Amino acid sequence: MTGSAAADIDARGTQLYEEGxxxxxxxxxxxxxxxxxxxxxxxxxxGRGSLAYAAVLLRRGGAHDVARAERIIANVAAMQETAxxxxxxxxxxxxxxxxxxxxxxxxxxxxxxxxEVARLGAGVLSPATAELIRDMMALGLEEIDRLDVHPSYTxxxxxxxxxxxxxxxxxxxxxxxxxxxxxxxxxxDFTARSGAxxxxxxxxxxxxxxxxxxxxxxxxxxPEIALRARIAAERTWLHAASRYHPQLAQLAGPHSRSYRDxxxxxxxxxxxxxxxxxxxxxxxxxxxxxxxxxxxxxxxxATLEYALPGYIERLLRRKRYPYxxxxxxxxxxxxxxxxxxxxxxxxxxxxxxxxxGTPPEPWPANNGFLLHFARDEAPGYGIVFSRYVxxxxxxxxxxxxxxxxxxxxxxxGVHVAAQxxxxxxxxxxxxxxxxxxxxxxxxVTALGVAAGAAAWCGDAPLVEGTREMAPRRPLIVDAGGAYxxxxxxxxxxxxxxxxxxxxRDGDTLTLDIYNxxxxxRQFWEYRSLAGPFFRGNVRNGFIVEAGTPAVWGSFDAFRxxxxxxxxxxxxxxxRVRTITYASPGxxxxxxxxxxxxxxxxxPIAPMxxxxxxxxxGMQWLQSREPELSLHGATLAQGGLxxxxxxxxxxxxxxxxxxxxxxxxxxxxTPGGVMFDCDALGTGRVEIDERAGVVVMDAVRPxxxxxxxGAQRLIINGEDAGL
Numbered sequence: 001m002t003g004s005a006a007a008d009i010d011a012r013g014t015q016l017y018e019e020g021x022x023x024x025x026x027x028x029x030x031x032x033x034x035x036x037x038x039x040x041x042x043x044x045x046x047g048r049g050s051l052a053y054a055a056v057l058l059r060r061g062g063a064h065d066v067a068r069a070e071r072i073i074a075n076v077a078a079m080q081e082t083a084x085x086x087x088x089x090x091x092x093x094x095x096x097x098x099x100x101x102x103x104x105x106x107x108x109x110x111x112x113x114x115x116e117v118a119r120l121g122a123g124v125l126s127p128a129t130a131e132l133i134r135d136m137m138a139l140g141l142e143e144i145d146r147l148d149v150h151p152s153y154t155x156x157x158x159x160x161x162x163x164x165x166x167x168x169x170x171x172x173x174x175x176x177x178x179x180x181x182x183x184x185x186x187x188x189d190f191t192a193r194s195g196a197x198x199x200x201x202x203x204x205x206x207x208x209x210x211x212x213x214x215x216x217x218x219x220x221x222x223p224e225i226a227l228r229a230r231i232a233a234e235r236t237w238l239h240a241a242s243r244y245h246p247q248l249a250q251l252a253g254p255h256s257r258s259y260r261d262x263x264x265x266x267x268x269x270x271x272x273x274x275x276x277x278x279x280x281x282x283x284x285x286x287x288x289x290x291x292x293x294x295x296x297x298x299x300x301x302a303t304l305e306y307a308l309p310g311y312i313e314r315l316l317r318r319k320r321y322p323y324x325x326x327x328x329x330x331x332x333x334x335x336x337x338x339x340x341x342x343x344x345x346x347x348x349x350x351x352x353x354x355x356x357g358t359p360p361e362p363w364p365a366n367n368g369f370l371l372h373f374a375r376d377e378a379p380g381y382g383i384v385f386s387r388y389v390x391x392x393x394x395x396x397x398x399x400x401x402x403x404x405x406x407x408x409x410x411x412x413g414v415h416v417a418a419q420x421x422x423x424x425x426x427x428x429x430x431x432x433x434x435x436x437x438x439x440x441x442x443x444v445t446a447l448g449v450a451a452g453a454a455a456w457c458g459d460a461p462l463v464e465g466t467r468e469m470a471p472r473r474p475l476i477v478d479a480g481g482a483y484x485x486x487x488x489x490x491x492x493x494x495x496x497x498x499x500x501x502x503x504r505d506g507d508t509l510t511l512d513i514y515n516x517x518x519x520x521r522q523f524w525e526y527r528s529l530a531g532p533f534f535r536g537n538v539r540n541g542f543i544v545e546a547g548t549p550a551v552w553g554s555f556d557a558f559r560x561x562x563x564x565x566x567x568x569x570x571x572x573x574x575r576v577r578t579i580t581y582a583s584p585g586x587x588x589x590x591x592x593x594x595x596x597x598x599x600x601x602x603p604i605a606p607m608x609x610x611x612x613x614x615x616x617g618m619q620w621l622q623s624r625e626p627e628l629s630l631h632g633a634t635l636a637q638g639g640l641x642x643x644x645x646x647x648x649x650x651x652x653x654x655x656x657x658x659x660x661x662x663x664x665x666x667x668x669t670p671g672g673v674m675f676d677c678d679a680l681g682t683g684r685v686e687i688d689e690r691a692g693v694v695v696m697d698a699v700r701p702x703x704x705x706x707x708x709g710a711q712r713l714i715i716n717g718e719d720a721g722l
Contacts, residue, residue, distance in 0.1 A: 013303065016299075017302035017303060020056075020301075024053040024299070025056075027049060028053065029045060033071045033072060033075045034096060037049065044096070045095060045097065046095050046096075047093070047096070047106065047109075047113075048106075048113060050072045050075070050076055051073075051112075051117055052113060054069040058124065061124070066121075070129045073132060076113075077136055080092045081100070081101055088101045088143060089139065090107060090139035090143030091106055104147060105156055107144060108144065108156055108163060109159070111159075111163040111167060114133055115137075115166045115215075116300075118130075118133050118137075118170050119219060134170070134171060140167070141171075141173075144164065145176075148160075151190040151191070152358075153199065154187075154197045154198050154205065155209050158212045159208075160183055161180050161212075161216065162180070162213075164176050165184075165216060165220050165222070166215075166216065168180060169220065177222070181222075181225055184225065188231070188658055188682065191232075192659035193641070194330055194331040194335075195329065195606070195607030195641075197235070198330060200254070200329040200350075201240070201243050201253075201255050202255055202256050202257045203268050203269075204261075204270065205256075206240050206251075207268070207269035210236055210237060210306060211273075211301065211304055213233035214233060214304040214306055214307075215300070227682070227698075227699060228682050228699070231658055231682050231684060232658065233307075234309060234312070234656060235643060237306075237312050238312055238315075238620065239327065239608075241312045242325040242327075242620075245341055246280070246317055246319065249271075249285075249380075250346065252346035252347075252348045252372055253346070253348030253369065253372070253385075254349055254367055254369065254370060255366065256350075256366055260409060263409075264289040265287055265381060266286050266289075267285065269298055272284075272301045276301060277316070282380060286379075287379040309654060310647075310650070311645045311647045311652055311654060314618060314647065319341065319612070319617070321341060321343045322612065323340070323341040323342075323610070324338075324341070324421065325337075325338075325339045325611075326338050326606065326608070326609055328607050329350070330355075333352055334598075336350070337349075337350050338350075338419040340419070340421045342422075344373065344374045345481055345546050346370075346372045347370075347424060348369070348370050349417040350366070350368045350415075352415075352417075352598075353366055353368055353597075362431065365408065365410060367411075371385075371482075371544065371546060373481040373484065373546070374480060375450065375479065376480060382446065382480065382507075384444065384447075384479075384484060384486075385444075385445055386415075386426060386442065386445070387409060387410075387413075388411060388540070389442070389443050390439070392438075392441070393409075394409070395408070412431060413429060414429050414430075414597050415597075416592045416598075417590065418589060421613075422545060422546045422585075423545040423586065425542075425579050425581055426544065427489070427577070427579065428442045429539075429540070429594070432527060432529050436521055437516070438518065438519060438520045439514065439516055439518075440515040440516045442512070442515075442541070442542070443510055443512050446484070448479070448480075448507055449480075449504075449507055449509050451464075451506055454477070455477045455478070455509065456474075456476045456477075456559060457469050457473070457502050465504065466502065468502075469500050470500070471489055473487070474562050476555075476558070476559050478555045482547065483548065483552065483558040485543075486544055487542060487545075487581075488513045489540070489542060489569055491514065491540045491541075492515050492539045494523065498515050499514055499517065500512070500514065511542070513541075515538045526538075536571075536593075536595055539577065541579065543567065545562060545581075545583075564583060565582060565583035566580075566582045567581055567582075575594040576600045577590075577592055578590070579591075606623050607623055607624070608621060608622035617648075617649065621643075622641060622644070623641075623642070623644075628642070628644045630645075631648040632648075632670030633667070633668065635667050636665070637665045638664050638665070640662075640663045641657070641658065642655050642665070643655065651669075651671070651690040653667060653669050654685065654687070656684040657681065659682065662679045663679065664677065664678055664680070664703075669687055671689045672709040673689050673694070674707065675694050675696070675707055676706040677696070679701070683697055687710070691712075692712060694712070694714070695714045697715075697717075698715075698716070
């Protein structure tokens with residue numbers, strides 16, 4: 001990175017910090033001694049924002065600022081549960097007004113803030129306040145240890161690691177430090193078994209993840225823990241960069257957890273970090289579909305250092321198209337993440353719905369299908385997404401009463417999907433439902449389709465209004481940057497002739513594929529998706545294909561192509577549904593079991609890979625194959641779950657071991673530079689072929705190191721000589 005680029009990042013960081021501090025100043029309620037925010041239940045006071053404000057005040061450092069910070073800390077302490085027999089002693093109320101602990105993650109977010117406040121206030125806060133922080137940390141760490149969240153809960157698992165290590169260091173507790181070290185190793189190994197972080201590609205929680213890892217790497221006194229945190233951050237950043245579309249300024253799908261700001265493409269936590277690093281103003285635009293945005297004074301995004309390797313920064317800034325990234329996020333359940341990009345659109349799916357824990361629990365904020373497309377009009381893009389919906393619910397009508405998520409639109413079904421580049425099949429089933437319902441439907445929504453844009457429903461143009469359509473008949477739209485075909489499949493009719501309905505209203509187009517629409521009734525066979533009446537889940541789903549004028553020449557040519565495609569949809573005696581969509585451009589097949597919506601075929605994806613379809617530009621992959629090759633470079637890693645990246649244009653080659661396993665690693669570039677290490681554990685190696693420099697960062701011991709064709713070797717920041 002050049003000096004001017006670093007100065008620009010610093011300047012944007014300063015701007016971001018000043019904006020965030022001003023938001024927190026405006027949120028201060030002097031009467032309550034806490035910051036407040038508007039929620040669906042009125043104006044409430046939250047501990048997380050209040051501790052962020054205390055950090056701002058301590059950075060200012062005036063006597064009045066320190067006194068206000070101490071007042072905040074005392075008031076947040078009053079939100080901590082201290083009753084000896086309480087099941088969640090040490091946790092905190094999310095809002096001061098809550099009657100008790102409601103969100104079990106409050107303790108993690110509170111300790112995030114306390115660890116920052118403790119370090120900023122060292123030698124400044126009064127002895128009484130410092131002791132109060134120690135007491136809060138000790139109680140909070142006991143609760144964190146009891147909760148012991150599963151490593152699949154990525155952002156909270158990483159918060160557990162960070163708070164255990166840093167809180168343990170603050171308290172002088174070797175037990176908590178060791179617990180944090182063990183938990184970090186567990187997370188590294190758990191993640192490396194699949195490839196991508198389990199809580200994958202979240203516009204909200206990616207920001208939380210990289211911030212916690214950056215804070216831990218910067219603040220821990222243990223250099224080995226700091227290195228492991230940087231390795232975890234590098235894999236997380238590679239995952240994010242592989243799905244970021246620089247022309248659209250969007251985190252392409254699929255998203256594991258995405259609130260309304262995320263799936264509408266509005267500004268948010270991770271986008272603030274990207275804006276600071278990249279400087280693209282489009283990252284801070286708010287679309288008409290979520291005009292309030294979600295920038296909440298995240299001063300942490302302004303103050304932390306994100307040491308991005310050069311190949312990841314370049315992947316964020318530019319890609320060669322068409323580009324594809326495929327990763328495995330949960331190898332045991334067969335969760336494959338597929339993203340295909342051209343310069344004008346990005347299509348992404350997850351093969352199964354996002355779940356957390358053991359046994360896996362489905363979560364309602366996932367986006368297993370997303371299509372972003374360019375448009376000439378503001379805000380410069382549009383989105384297509386899907387939701388299974390009960391009782392015709394719409395955004396803003398079913399949410400948390402005490403949070404800004406009152407505008408979110410939760411997923412009420414379970415999906416499976418298969419994708420082959422620019423086409424995908426997405427199928428849905430019900431979640432168990434005991435209560436009566438008046439409708440079940442799959443809704444596919446397109447936001448940002450210009451009012452005058454060409455759209456056809458079957459063989460007729462689609463204008464404003466609503467009409468019914470038949471299954472397997474395409475809905476085709478000229479969305480500006482892309483031609484988009486949506487083909488509804490025949491749904492299970494649960495009674496009363498469930499229709500398929502298309503509605504066009506302004507720049508919004510919806511496709512509703514009903515399984516049921518009628519009077520309130522209970523469906524015994526779907527009460528638990530088991531029992532004497534259950535014969536498999538409902539069938540619902542659609543096919544999507546995207547194209548561009550550059551490929552097809554005209555909208556009519558794309559329509560003709562879609563009309564010529566062949567579709568088959570069958571269920572066999574063992575209740576395995578097989579759907580195939582085939583045309584001269586390729587074929588995609590989805591096979592899944594109606595009994596439990598599991599995939600009938602083993603996942604075919606590697607642990608991870610990304611790059612241009614033609615093999616040009618920066619390529620990367622993650623695999624346990626004993627020998628890997630990219631752009632003429634070879635990596636022999638003896639079965640480690642290595643990440644291998646090759647940027648031929650820049651002459652840079654890197655390999656990362658994101659696990660605690662050890663093995664021999666040999667990396668050789670096409671120009672003849674060779675690195676060979678007897679036993680590389682958690683760590684990374686990067687070769688700058690043009691400069692003849694090899695950099696290795698690795699936990700010790702790592703055995704003997706041999707080089708050929710290099711002029712300089714740097715190990716853990718020190719020149720090792722040659």
